[in-house]
Amino acid sequence: MNLLTLTFLFPLLGCLILSLGGSRLTLRGAATVGVVALGLAAAATTWVGLDFLERGSAARVVKLWTWIDVGDFQPTMGLLVDGLSITMLGVITGVGFLIHLFAAWYMRGETGVRRFYAYMNLFVFSMVLLVLGDNLLLLYLGWEGVGLCSYLLIGYYYQTSANGWAAFKAFLVTRIGDVLMAIGLFILFVELGTLDIQTLLARAPQVWARGDLMVELATLMLLGGALGKSAQLPLHTWLADAMAGPTPVSALIHAATMVTAGVYLIARMHGLFLLAPDVLTLVGWIGALTLLLAGCAALAQTDIKRVLAYSTMSQIGYMFLALGVGAFDAAIFHLMTHAFFKALLFLSAGSVIVSCHHEQDMRRLGGLWRKLPLAYAGFVVGGAALAALPLVTAGFYSKDEILWEALASGHIGLLLAGLVGALLTSLYTVRLIVGTFHGTPGSDHSRHADAGRGLVHGVPLVVLIVLSTLVGAWIHPPLDEVLPASPGAAQEVGRHALEIAAMLVAVGGVAVALWLFVWRRELVARLVALPEGARVWRLWHHAWGFDALYDVVLVKPFRGLVWLWRGDWINRLCNLVPWLARGLRWLLTRTQTGRLRHYAVSMTLGATVVLIFLALG
Structure with a gap:
């Protein structure tokens, strides 16, 4: 058996064991099965990745079987192995394993742990199919699978109706994008006659000229799918409410993997988007607007998970900005580093939440930096990477690359949006850390916080802390033979000046945030108390009112x-069938009198009628 298939068979096997094991599995046994399944998938990914690098970076397809055979429509169950899929696979199984391990500590004492790990394993299985599929139909199967698992995990605490509505909202909003994506697949198949990814990318320039209406329409539909999954404007409203699920779910699905599926889709189909320059420009501006609006919204949140949710929207906005300027490799590089430091921030938030008896309102926290030293270290290092503090954090190198590509491609407006977004990131990151860990405790929960202990709690945090530093930036995805060269690859003029400007923005933003939220906190309170400040705060707190608008x-x-239309004619026409059935039932019940004389007469009459018809015939 090809080792590549083990990367999704192990999570699938774990899901089946957890689903069918029932009460025979203890809670500890369920956690063991879920974690080991991901550990084996991560080990298989490591082996496959090393083998891929030894063989060279040429793409290859592992054909398993023909999935559907209807006329000319013959999609195969095939796995595409190249630098992009190997990079995504490493993020999914590597970071996913650390999150599963941490969840064994986080979910202690919870009910339904078997269900939790079954859903998590099923999600990883679907996500691996999404990134390894060699055709868009298999990719779409994984795409729908992760959407289903997201719904199940957001609504994990379904006993609370608000959590069920949050899951329904996520499912419904992302389904809008999924329908658009399905339309895009139909257009591609009708126009190009295939859904095989490599064939599509080779055939598209032969069939379509640059800027052709059909290629722009197809890519616009694919973009719709990407916006839904990656929570970008205008299909972004579901992600903040998705924080209703357990924190490890937020770390895995809504920070490190599923929400980056839209970025992966556009990067994978880069050949089509390069033929549609107007759509590609739209991708960049949607990313720029999202990162600015989400950054402002993060500044006015009080729930630590909602701050991180809007931060995730903002950082994915940077990835879309990179895609929009043609820097596909820079987008994937930031996708990888973001998975490291955002998973670290969510897991550190989970450590705070459990240690403070599930309190996650910053106004009721504070004074935790001595009591929760490892979680504090995770927030400091992860926050530094998020704010792109220079030279020592992974986020600096990936975000700086995006800003440079925006400048090199001549998109000055997108560059300015990226710099303003970096300033906002520094502000809300410092506010989050100060509000959670410094100052005086805001409740008994924070006064009596109990630090997490054990290897399953500490190891994932320590590993992610290391990966969020310069060490994570040393990992260079093997994308040279998969994605086209970025605009900034052939020039260096102005790069050092931009690096200095980006450093000043990041460091200056931290300094301003410390001044506002540590030394002059009364100034912020006075500004928010003013009528104008209160209106701005409410606008940002409600994320610019998109929910109310929709x-x-x-x-x-x-x-x-x-x-x-509750009584429309179509409904009434459909009601004729049950009305007719009820009428016939009534007539038949009239014949059931219980009198033998009536039954004998009716049988005689019936036999007579039959004989008369036979005689006449």
């Missing part, structure tokens, strides 16, 4: 139409 523009009109 409720007025979409939800209420839809519910109104449903109310108006």
Whole structure:
């Protein structure tokens, strides 16, 4: 058996064992199965990655079997192995294993641990299929699988109705993007006659000219799918509510893997997007707007997980910005480093939440830096990488590369948006750390916080702390033969000046944040107390009012139409069938009198009628 198949068979096997094991599995046994399944998948990925690098970076396809055979439509179950899929596979199984390990500590004492790990393993299986699929139909199968698992895990605590609605909202909003993506697949198949990824990328320039209407329409539909999964404007409203799930879920699905699926899709289909320059430019500006709006929203949140949720939107906005300027490799590089430091921040937040008896409001925390030293170290290192502090953090190198590509490609507006976004990132990151760990405790939960202990708690945090530093930036994804050269690859003029400017923005943002949230906290309080400041704070706290806008523009009109059409003629026409069935039932019940004389007469009459018809025939 090819070792590559083990990367998704191990998680699938873990899911089956957990699903069918039932009460025979103890809670500890369920955690062991879930963690070991991911550990074996990560080991298989390591072996496959080393073998790939030894053989060279040429792409190859591992054909397993023909999936569907209908006329000319013959998609195969094949696995595409190249630098991009190996990079994504390493992030999914490597970071996923650390998160599964941490979850064994986080989920202690919870009910339904078997269900939790079954869903998590199923998610990893679907995500691996998504990134390894050699055709868009198999990719779409994994795409829908991760959407289903996201719904199940967001609504894990389904006993609370708000959590169920959060899961439903995520499922519904992302489904809008999935429908658009499905339309894009239909267009590609009709126009190019295949859904095989390598064949598509080779055939598209032969069929379509640059800027052709059909290629722009197809890529626009694919972009719609990417916006839904990656929580970018205007399909971004679900991600903050998705924090209703357990914190390891937020770390795995809503920070490190699933929300980056849209970035992966656009990078994988880069040949199509390069033929649609207007759509590619739209990708960049959507990313720029998202990173700015989400950065402002993060500044006004009080829940530590919601701050990190809007931070995730913002950082994925940087990835879309990189894709929009044609720097596909820079987007994937930031995707990888972001998985390291954002998973670290979410797991550190999980450590705080459990240690403080599931308190996650910053106003009720504080004074924790001595009590929770490892979680504090995770927030400091992860926050430094998020704010892209220069030279020592992984985030600095990946974000600096994106800013340089924006400048090199001549997109000055996108560059300025990226710099402003970096300033906002420094502000809300320092506010998050200061509000959570410094000052005086805001409740009994923070006064009596109990630090997490044990290897399953400490090892994932320590490993992610190391990867969030310069060490993580040393990992260079093997993308040279997969993605085209970036605009900045052939020039260096102005690069050092931009690096200095980016350093000043990051460090200056931290200094301003310390001044505002440590030394002049009363100034911030006075500003928020002013009528204008209160309005801005409410606007940002409610994420610019998109939920209210969609409720007025979409939800209420839809519910109104449903109310108006509750008795429409189509419904009444469909009701004829049950009405006819009820009428016939009533007639038949009239014949059931219980009198033998009536039964004998009716049998005689019936036999007579039959004989008459036979005689006439």
